[in-house]
Amino acid sequence: MAEQGIVTRSLSREFKDKAGRVRAAVSGVDLTVEPGELVSVLGPNGAGKTTTVRLLTGLLTPTSGSADVGGHDVVRERRAASRACGFSLGGDLGLYPRLTALQNLTFFGLMYGLRGSHLRQRSVTVLEQMGLADRAGDTVGTFSRGMKQRLHLARALLHEPSVLILDEPSAGLDPQSAAAMRRLVGGLAEEGRSILLTTHDMREAEELSDRVVLMKDGAVHSEATPGRLRVAAAARLGHSVQIIWTAADESVPACDACPGLLESRQDRGTTRLRVRDGAEAAGWVLARFGDQVASVSVTPPSLEEVFLDMVDSR
Numbered sequence: 001m002a003e004q005g006i007v008t009r010s011l012s013r014e015f016k017d018k019a020g021r022v023r024a025a026v027s028g029v030d031l032t033v034e035p036g037e038l039v040s041v042l043g044p045n046g047a048g049k050t051t052t053v054r055l056l057t058g059l060l061t062p063t064s065g066s067a068d069v070g071g072h073d074v075v076r077e078r079r080a081a082s083r084a085c086g087f088s089l090g091g092d093l094g095l096y097p098r099l100t101a102l103q104n105l106t107f108f109g110l111m112y113g114l115r116g117s118h119l120r121q122r123s124v125t126v127l128e129q130m131g132l133a134d135r136a137g138d139t140v141g142t143f144s145r146g147m148k149q150r151l152h153l154a155r156a157l158l159h160e161p162s163v164l165i166l167d168e169p170s171a172g173l174d175p176q177s178a179a180a181m182r183r184l185v186g187g188l189a190e191e192g193r194s195i196l197l198t199t200h201d202m203r204e205a206e207e208l209s210d211r212v213v214l215m216k217d218g219a220v221h222s223e224a225t226p227g228r229l230r231v232a233a234a235a236r237l238g239h240s241v242q243i244i245w246t247a248a249d250e251s252v253p254a255c256d257a258c259p260g261l262l263e264s265r266q267d268r269g270t271t272r273l274r275v276r277d278g279a280e281a282a283g284w285v286l287a288r289f290g291d292q293v294a295s296v297s298v299t300p301p302s303l304e305e306v307f308l309d310m311v312d313s314r
């Protein structure tokens with residue numbers, strides 16, 4: 001579906017703080033979302049994620065640098081860029097609580113230039129897609145947070161954009177609603193849209209992303225597939241090795257002599273090691289105690305550990 005995704009070139013935005021000092025919220029960001037790709041932007045509070053989203057959606061103008069959304073420059077071709085893009089900034093902003101879900105969509109559809117039966121049909125379609133068809137006539141003020149988040153998505157989809165920009169779509173949702181949101185966003189990605197997603201939810205990022213961009217202090221710190229980021233971090237953080245022994249008691253072998261051992265924990269028939277080199281450690285365990293091992297698994301650091309390592313790094 002998506003012919004063009006998102007490209008930013010040295011995108012920067014400065015603000016003045018209360019003391020009048022100029023501070024860069026986003027500084028020299030080069031970011032791409034290839035056609036049909038889902039990219040998650042992760043970063044601690046204040047990293048510049050929302051500012052990036054606001055620059056891409058035309059709510060802020062860059063201090064320097066540029067960005068294209070759907071093949072259109074977000075400043076020079078602002079209208080074309082917003083036609084190519086649907087965005088959901090979440091929360092209570094951007095929806096009218098006293099209007100029904102259908103009235104909200106009609107209002108925003110008119111703003112996107114949709115009219116008449118096409119607008120009605122698109123509104124019904126996106127409400128159905130987001131599981132809100134039975135609440136179409138209810139005022140949005142009565143909606144739960146999860147329903148509002150889904151209505152934001154419905155609004156973003158109304159004009160059938162090829163690019164979606166979603167700022168924390170699952171923020172504040174309970175686990176069940178967050179899982180439902182992940183399924184919805186995953187489904188939209190499968191339809192071939194280019195999606196840029198900001199999130200603090202590592203599971204969401206890992207499950208959905210083709211690529212993860214880690215931001216820190218307004219700049220891109222690193223980017224890769226979630227798997228590549230985890231494998232790369234193993235060089236610094238080591239691997240976890242879990243050994244399940246055939247005996248489920250304390251008579252299991254000690255692994256204190258395991259090469260590259262950083263940490264060891266033992267709990268009723270299971271030993272958990274953190275080691276420099278997972279393959280070497282697993283080989284060592286199997287060579288010495290293979291007949292007592294039910295299973296041995298090696299995993300690189302989790303995305304959360306990668307994230308925390310990035311936040312701690314200089």
Ligand SMILES: Nc1ncnc2c1ncn2[C@@H]1O[C@H](COP(=O)(O)OP(=O)(O)OP(=O)(O)O)[C@@H](O)[C@H]1O
Pocket residue numbers: 015016017024025026043044045046047048049050051052
């Ligand atoms: N309108 C503004 N005026 C002044 N400073 C701002 C403005 N908007 C953002 N900033 C500053 O820019 C920096 C980046 O903020 P931004 O909201 O983009 O971060 P974020 O990564 O989205 O954080 P969070 O995870 O908390 O949403 C912060 O230091 C913030 O205080």
